[in-house]
Amino acid sequence: MATDSEDLTEFAEQIADQVRSFLISVRDIAAQPDEDGIDEGLASLPYLLLEVSQLLLAGGRLGAFEDFVPEERFESDAGPDPDLDTMRDRLAVLFEGLDEYAEVFDPYAAPPEITVNRLSDDLTAIATDLVHGLAHYEDGRVVEALWWWxxxxxxxxxxxxxxxxxxxxxxxxxxxxxxxxxxxxxATDRELVEVAEEAVQRR
Structure with a gap:
């Protein structure tokens, strides 16, 4: 892959755009009212499906790229990470009844380890990682942002x-x-079954 300055800048911009899109979408979903309970969570799933899929495409591009090496030996201070606990709590309410799911932690482990995860926790953890890299990017540390992501x-x-x-x-x-x-x-099905049973008994 080409790694000249212009290509790298364009690549970083594309990744940053996808990161921003994911963060905006998750925050918007978390801000939804929870009047209808579980139905609101279900209604948000297609949007999350799209955003997570697009984010994984960006991740695949990062993973396929050669390793990025920051210019400095130690990571620059990106400032404090934002407190996303409120978003986590809102997502937990939104996905009440849907939040917990089972996952194979490492498919190559023997035997495989099954873990219980939460959508609200995982989405918040993903957002935290992405925000950290975005802080580097917005401060002009493009290579460091790509390295972190x-x-x-x-x-x-x-x-x-x-x-x-x-x-x-x-x-x-x-x-x-x-x-x-x-x-x-x-109820109609039960009535039909009862009618059928009565008909059989009359024979």
């Missing part, structure tokens, strides 16, 4: 985003492929 993709947020994506895909599949719970239909 690449390093944290391989070490933390890449795996977390992949797990979140699988969980969201599963929720959408359950919602769209499983028959909806309809009390009236179930």
């Amino acid at each position: 690449q390093f944290s993709y391989v070490s933390t947020w890449g795996a977390a985003a992949s797990a979140v994506l699988r969980a969201i895909q599963s929720l959408i599949a359950h919602d769209r492929l499983e028959p909806a719970h309809d009390p009236e239909t179930e």
Whole structure:
């Protein structure tokens, strides 16, 4: 891959744009009112599916790139990371009943370790990693931003985003492929069964 200054600047800008898009979307989703409870969480899943998929594409590009090496030996001070606990709490409320999911921590471990994760925790952890790199980028430390995003993709947020994506895909599949719970239909089905049983008994 080309690594000259112009190409690197354009590449960093594309990654930064995707990072911003993800952060804006997650914050907007977390800010939704929770009047309808679980339905609001389900309604947000297609948007999250798109944003997490796009973010993983950016991560894949970072992972495929040669290792970025910061100009300084030690990481520059990017300032304090923002407090995202409020966003985490709002996401937990939004995804009440959907938040926890099971995940294989390391598919190559013997035996594989099953962990219980939370969408709210994972989305917040991903956002924290991305915000840290974005601070470097917005302060003009382009290579350091790319280094951080690449390093944290391989070490933390890449795996977390992949797990979140699988969980969201599963929720959408359950919602769209499983028959909806309809009390009236179930009552009608029970009546038909009773009528059929009575007819059999009369024979």
